[in-house]
Amino acid sequence: MQKGRNKIAVDYAKxxxxxxxxxxxxxxxxxxxxxxxxxxxxxxxxxxxxxxPRCWRVSPYWTDLCSRCLKCVEACPEKAVTVSx
Amino acid sequence: MKHGAGGKWYLNAEHYSNEIxxxxxxxxxxxxxxxxxxxxxxxxxxxVDGTGLGYKLRMPLVxxxxxxxxxxxxxxTRPPTNPFKAEGHIGQVVPLEDAIAxxxxxxxxxxxxxxxxxxxxxxxxxxxxxxxxxxxxxxAKELPRFVPEKDKFFLTRAxxxxxxxxxNTKGYIGTIWFGxxxxxxxxCSCASPECAGIRPRLDYGVKSIYKxxxxxxxxxxxxxxxxxxxxxxxxxAIEYSLSLKRVTVDxxxxxxxxxxxxxxxxxxxxxxxxxxxxxxxxxx
Numbered sequence: 001m002q003k004g005r006n007k008i009a010v011d012y013a014k015x016x017x018x019x020x021x022x023x024x025x026x027x028x029x030x031x032x033x034x035x036x037x038x039x040x041x042x043x044x045x046x047x048x049x050x051x052x053p054r055c056w057r058v059s060p061y062w063t064d065l066c067s068r069c070l071k072c073v074e075a076c077p078e079k080a081v082t083v084s085x
Numbered sequence: 086m087k088h089g090a091g092g093k094w095y096l097n098a099e100h101y102s103n104e105i106x107x108x109x110x111x112x113x114x115x116x117x118x119x120x121x122x123x124x125x126x127x128x129x130x131x132x133v134d135g136t137g138l139g140y141k142l143r144m145p146l147v148x149x150x151x152x153x154x155x156x157x158x159x160x161x162t163r164p165p166t167n168p169f170k171a172e173g174h175i176g177q178v179v180p181l182e183d184a185i186a187x188x189x190x191x192x193x194x195x196x197x198x199x200x201x202x203x204x205x206x207x208x209x210x211x212x213x214x215x216x217x218x219x220x221x222x223x224x225a226k227e228l229p230r231f232v233p234e235k236d237k238f239f240l241t242r243a244x245x246x247x248x249x250x251x252x253n254t255k256g257y258i259g260t261i262w263f264g265x266x267x268x269x270x271x272x273c274s275c276a277s278p279e280c281a282g283i284r285p286r287l288d289y290g291v292k293s294i295y296k297x298x299x300x301x302x303x304x305x306x307x308x309x310x311x312x313x314x315x316x317x318x319x320x321x322a323i324e325y326s327l328s329l330k331r332v333t334v335d336x337x338x339x340x341x342x343x344x345x346x347x348x349x350x351x352x353x354x355x356x357x358x359x360x361x362x363x364x365x366x367x368x369x
Binding site (some may be wrong): 025028035042043044062063064065 | 207285
């Protein structure tokens with residue numbers, strides 16, 4: 001059994017809001033994660049054009065299910081994901 | 086919610102009718118909910134958001150409170166008020182036979198098939214496999230991200246049955262959903278771990294979905310040991326035993342979706358009513 005919390009972070013300066021990489025088009029971390037820890041979602045409070053890439057982000061959600069394999073850190077083309085514990 | 090001998094709640098045509106939509110003014114509610122659907126998990130419910138739900142549920146006392154809050158919201162039978170909460174959003178696993186009965190007798194036209202939101206959110210893939218009825222179809226039509234690019238959107242009853250059969254034999258679990266109570270508008274073909282409805286129950290023990298009205302029955306003499314069913318079961322209820330040279334079925338883990346039957350070469354697996362099995366008759 002794992003001890004301690006998994007600290008997973010996505011750097012939004014590199015992925016999604018502000019940078020222009022549309023997580024809906026990339027989504028590599030979403031598919032590589034075995035327990036599907038990440039969630040692709042609309043940001044809160046932005047009620048603009050639904051096609052605007054800035055409205056979409058990838059966030060770690062089911063963080064306690066992370067198996068710490070670090071595949072997402074390796075796979076991210078923008079090097080935006082960090083995992084620590 | 087009526088289970089077992091009291092009748093199956095999802096075979097009641099009243100829950101599908103357009104009168105319910107008007108009575109509870111659900112059209113605007115659903116439009117608002119689905120326009121911002123992918124925001125839903127990020128919103129806080131009673132000051133608690135779902136991120137790292139496992140940690141919150143493991144906390145003493147607080148964990149029990151969080152679980153109760155979540156279940157109260159999902160099982161709510163009051164008229165829904167907040168479109169940003171999954172109020173009264175409770176579902177049940179349905180095997181192929183019941184799903185066909187729903188599509189043939191209960192579902193209100195137009196029937197559509199839209200992209201699965203769960204798979205979109207957790208894997209970033211668009212796969213058309215959610216069958217919607219009535220008012221929900223009209224709402225999905227307005228939202229381009231739910232409309233499949235390749236597959237057919239509007240379906241006839243026969244086509245819907247066909248599509249569902251394809252998904253079910255492929256291994257997706259059939260589920261029927263109140264969304265919100267008392268209106269039934271979704272017949273999904275779910276996969277674990279992507280499904281946001283199955284995950285809370287499977288990984289965290291929050292009752293976000295009921296097990297089916299059925300449970301698996303297994304005839305060991307007919308089993309050929311081909312192991313096809315092992316790959317089909319998404320709940321880990323079937324295991325291959327090297328010493329017995331056949332599979333073993335764990336009824337405790339079985340949700341009664343009946344997907345394993347589709348792979349079985351010897352017809353050794355079949356469903357029986359859950360109420361007929363004393364140990365699991367209340368395990369919905």
